[in-house]
Amino acid sequence: MAEKVLWKTKPVECWTKFKEIARERYTGDGTTTTTSNYRVQGFTASNYKVAGGGEGYAANCANMGLTLEFRRACEGMGYARDLCAYSGAHLGSIFTDKYAFGGSFPKPDLVKRGHTCDTHAKWALIEAEHYGVPFFATDGPLMYEFDSEQTRQNKMDYMVAQELESIEWQEKHTGERFDDEAYIRGLYNNFRSRNLWAQVCILNQNIPAPLDQKSIFSLFVIPFFQGARDECAQQMEILRDEVEDRVKNHIAAVPTERYRFVTTGIPPWHALNTFRYLEKYGAVSVACRYSTDLGTNTTMVEGGREVPIPTLEERGIVLKTREEAIRCAIERRCLYVTKTWRFCGHQGQENDLRQARLWQADGALLHYNRGCEQFSLGLPQIRQALLEHNYDVLIYEGSSTDPRDIDQIRTFDRIDTLMESRGLEKLND
Amino acid sequence: MLAKLEEIYKNRHQYAKDWKARTGGKVLGYFYPYVPEEIVYAAGVLPVRIMGSHEHDNLSAAYIYPMYCPFCRDTLAEGLRGRYSYLDGLACADTCMHMNQVFDWFVLNCGIPRRGTFIANTPANVAGTHARTYLIKEHLEFKKAIEGWVGRVLSDKDLDRGIEIMNRNRQLMRQVYETRKREKPPITGAEAQLMVLTSQFSDKEEHSALLEDILNKELPGRNRDRKTGVRLMIVGSEDDDTAFLKMAESLGVTFVIDDTCVGSRYFWHEVVPGKDRVAAIANHYLDSTPFPTKDWSERRRFAQVLKLAEEYNVQGVVLAQQKWCDPYELDIPSLAARLKERNIPTLFLEFEPTLPRAPFTTRIEAFVEMLCGDEEGLFAESSTVKSGS
Numbered sequence: 001m002a003e004k005v006l007w008k009t010k011p012v013e014c015w016t017k018f019k020e021i022a023r024e025r026y027t028g029d030g031t032t033t034t035t036s037n038y039r040v041q042g043f044t045a046s047n048y049k050v051a052g053g054g055e056g057y058a059a060n061c062a063n064m065g066l067t068l069e070f071r072r073a074c075e076g077m078g079y080a081r082d083l084c085a086y087s088g089a090h091l092g093s094i095f096t097d098k099y100a101f102g103g104s105f106p107k108p109d110l111v112k113r114g115h116t117c118d119t120h121a122k123w124a125l126i127e128a129e130h131y132g133v134p135f136f137a138t139d140g141p142l143m144y145e146f147d148s149e150q151t152r153q154n155k156m157d158y159m160v161a162q163e164l165e166s167i168e169w170q171e172k173h174t175g176e177r178f179d180d181e182a183y184i185r186g187l188y189n190n191f192r193s194r195n196l197w198a199q200v201c202i203l204n205q206n207i208p209a210p211l212d213q214k215s216i217f218s219l220f221v222i223p224f225f226q227g228a229r230d231e232c233a234q235q236m237e238i239l240r241d242e243v244e245d246r247v248k249n250h251i252a253a254v255p256t257e258r259y260r261f262v263t264t265g266i267p268p269w270h271a272l273n274t275f276r277y278l279e280k281y282g283a284v285s286v287a288c289r290y291s292t293d294l295g296t297n298t299t300m301v302e303g304g305r306e307v308p309i310p311t312l313e314e315r316g317i318v319l320k321t322r323e324e325a326i327r328c329a330i331e332r333r334c335l336y337v338t339k340t341w342r343f344c345g346h347q348g349q350e351n352d353l354r355q356a357r358l359w360q361a362d363g364a365l366l367h368y369n370r371g372c373e374q375f376s377l378g379l380p381q382i383r384q385a386l387l388e389h390n391y392d393v394l395i396y397e398g399s400s401t402d403p404r405d406i407d408q409i410r411t412f413d414r415i416d417t418l419m420e421s422r423g424l425e426k427l428n429d
Numbered sequence: 430m431l432a433k434l435e436e437i438y439k440n441r442h443q444y445a446k447d448w449k450a451r452t453g454g455k456v457l458g459y460f461y462p463y464v465p466e467e468i469v470y471a472a473g474v475l476p477v478r479i480m481g482s483h484e485h486d487n488l489s490a491a492y493i494y495p496m497y498c499p500f501c502r503d504t505l506a507e508g509l510r511g512r513y514s515y516l517d518g519l520a521c522a523d524t525c526m527h528m529n530q531v532f533d534w535f536v537l538n539c540g541i542p543r544r545g546t547f548i549a550n551t552p553a554n555v556a557g558t559h560a561r562t563y564l565i566k567e568h569l570e571f572k573k574a575i576e577g578w579v580g581r582v583l584s585d586k587d588l589d590r591g592i593e594i595m596n597r598n599r600q601l602m603r604q605v606y607e608t609r610k611r612e613k614p615p616i617t618g619a620e621a622q623l624m625v626l627t628s629q630f631s632d633k634e635e636h637s638a639l640l641e642d643i644l645n646k647e648l649p650g651r652n653r654d655r656k657t658g659v660r661l662m663i664v665g666s667e668d669d670d671t672a673f674l675k676m677a678e679s680l681g682v683t684f685v686i687d688d689t690c691v692g693s694r695y696f697w698h699e700v701v702p703g704k705d706r707v708a709a710i711a712n713h714y715l716d717s718t719p720f721p722t723k724d725w726s727e728r729r730r731f732a733q734v735l736k737l738a739e740e741y742n743v744q745g746v747v748l749a750q751q752k753w754c755d756p757y758e759l760d761i762p763s764l765a766a767r768l769k770e771r772n773i774p775t776l777f778l779e780f781e782p783t784l785p786r787a788p789f790t791t792r793i794e795a796f797v798e799m800l801c802g803d804e805e806g807l808f809a810e811s812s813t814v815k816s817g818s
Contacts, residue, residue: 078762119756121725146548161558373753
């Protein structure tokens with residue numbers, strides 16, 4: 001464990017710009033109500049709204065203290081108390097017709113969604129039925145460790161065919177022509193934004209960590225949800241340069257850093273002050289798989305280290321047609337992301353152990369999230385693997401959006417106990 | 430003969446072991462009815478559905494965080510007890526994350542050799558434009574993998590045999606279910622479920638022979654003196670808790686129909702034979718009533734539930750759901766609303782592997798009382814309910 005050292009610190013300078021961009025996603029005149037990812041990048045008209053994923057929006061609702069009301073509204077409509085935390089909050093906002101960023105919930109003209117877990121498509125279907133608008137969801141099967149090469153190909157062909165169909169569907173329902181050129185440009189940006197984000201995350205392996213987890217959770221939405229925009233890709237470069245500079249000059253996110261955590265899964269967005277509580281002990285969370293890759297890798301492993309997935313330019317890929325571009329986007333998901341996926345947490349164990357090692361962690365903070373069936377897969381095994389490799393493991397139960405599912409006092413008590421057992425006392429209170 | 434099915438149900442593991450000893454064949458455990466059993470039968474392999482035992486589970490929590498579906502945890506616990514050690518192979522159909530987890534843990538803990546593990550990938554959106562092409566390709570991959578395992582190529586004749594075995598059993602189960610439309614159904618809901626479950630645990634040819642006997646010799650005139658009481662339907666997922674059905678049916682009700690994967694949904698539709706056998710099998714799995722995880726956009730399952738409710742003269746529907754199952758949870762309010770539009774009341778129950786008797790009894794009794802009206806409620810004779818007596 002590191003000695004107690006006081007580091008220099010200063011705020012992240014591009015923070016304000018990032019917050020502005022993140023907010024635009026919900027308050028601007030974009031073509032979407034709740035997301036903008038590569039799937040809709042080729043459609044640029046602003047005279048209609050396409051509802052996409054509600055995860056980010058639900059996270060914001062939780063962070064703004066609105067989810068208790070929204071979850072209750074959802075339950076009042078007959079939906080289960082243990083429903084996916086993101087969907088419960090998002091649907092509750094729709095049912096109450098209350099938009100977290102002001103006014104009524106913006107009625108979409110279309111609902112379009114990628115189905116990446118057991119919940120997504122049905123959640124979107126309910127939104128579409130509620131508003132009486134057309135619905136389309138693309139099925140995204142995971143690449144499984146046991147899949148044959150032929151099956152991998154079958155899955156990719158299946159996904160490409162659906163994406164192409166979804167474009168025609170949107171053209172039909174909106175009258176707008178898909179702009180292949182804009183889509184392809186967006187895809188190059190998207191790869192670049194994620195590559196830059198990976199660089200930022202890897203820079204956080206340094207001691208002291210230039211960024212803390214709470215800040216990372218604010219920054220990471222740009223590369224994942226808005227990374228296709230020219231402006232965002234440029235901002236990502238500014239961020240990368242700034243973080244590089246912080247590393248070079250030993251500028252810490254937490255000036256009292258003396259203990260490093262890694263975390264896993266989706267955080268309790270309504271209780272991010274848990275990360276601030278750690279700082280009272282000079283403990284800082286330096287990495288989290290959810291913020292590094294959002295379930296879609298930004299890094300790959302080379303010689304035991306994680307390196308950013310190269311940009312399309314670096315790989316010398318020239319995309320000319322719509323199909324080439326869509327296949328390229330699908331391949332990133334299939335070939336880098338889930339090739340070794342196992343539902344037992346096998347991949348999670350490897351990833352989290354590597355993360356703890358490379359990010360020079362002393363311990364791991366595991367959120368046993370009752371609100372997400374995908375990101376809680378394999379948690380008992382991840383815990384066990386970390387313990388077997390002599391990392392401190394602190395688990396706490398909660399939900400990504402439901403404040404009723406977390407006992408924060410008990411979580412703080414556990415942090416106290418672990419820190420005290422490591423001989424660390426609170427530096428401030 | 431129903432007693433024979435009861436025996437298979439209670440001794441399902443011994444049945445499979447005996448089958449192996451008797452035939453020298455392989456037994457393939459599978460986790461969800463989207464695994465194409467036609468191809469498994471074509472290979473001369475016995476498919477058995479892997480399920481839990483509704484016992485107290487103190488094993489699975491070390492592997493699966495307890496916020497996952499209780500049916501899956503119960504299933505894994507059964508594997509961890511070593512009760513499936515006789516399996517030669519294991520197949521999963523990529524149906525939900527909960528079940529896929531159990532598959533993984535079985536692979537790691539139940540001594541199944543890697544070459545005996547199979548994934549029959551199934552699209553999540555069975556109604557999708559491209560689902561058919563994808564599933565046919567994946568069924569071909571599954572067939573190829575099974576062929577490698579048993580060491581022979583499956584001919585059209587083999588596949589025809591597999592289809593025939595499955596279709597015959599489906600036809601007989603449909604005949605059994607047809608009898609439940611009667612004013613006095615000759616079997617209870619618990620007995621019907623026993624028939625479906627045992628068809629998943631045993632050799633379908635043997636099971637079909639038993640069903641034929643039951644249909645011809647046992648059902649005619651059976652249960653003439655039993656009061657049917659309130660005619661209920663149960664709708665849900667892996668609601669294999671026959672003890673619950675028996676308990677409810679002791680309270681003046683009869684489950685006359687169901688929409689569950691341990692009930693009608695398992696056998697309702699037949700494979701329509703075609704020149705391309707694998708395509709015919711794939712078409713069957715896409716065109717059958719979808720499970721909620723795979724029922725997007727068209728809501729085909731809702732249409733089937735409403736149709737069955739009408740055909741079986743149902744007075745009320747029990748919506749029974751495994752806790753933590755999002756696809757069902759997201760369906761239930763919409764389905765309840767559609768039933769309400771047709772004046773069919775619903776009772777929502779959340780299932781765990783072991784259920785406390787008293788609260789569930791109270792809820793069924795209260796539902797019956799509500800269905801029967803004030804003057805014919807809980808304290809009235811069940812024979813006085815408005816219809817179905």
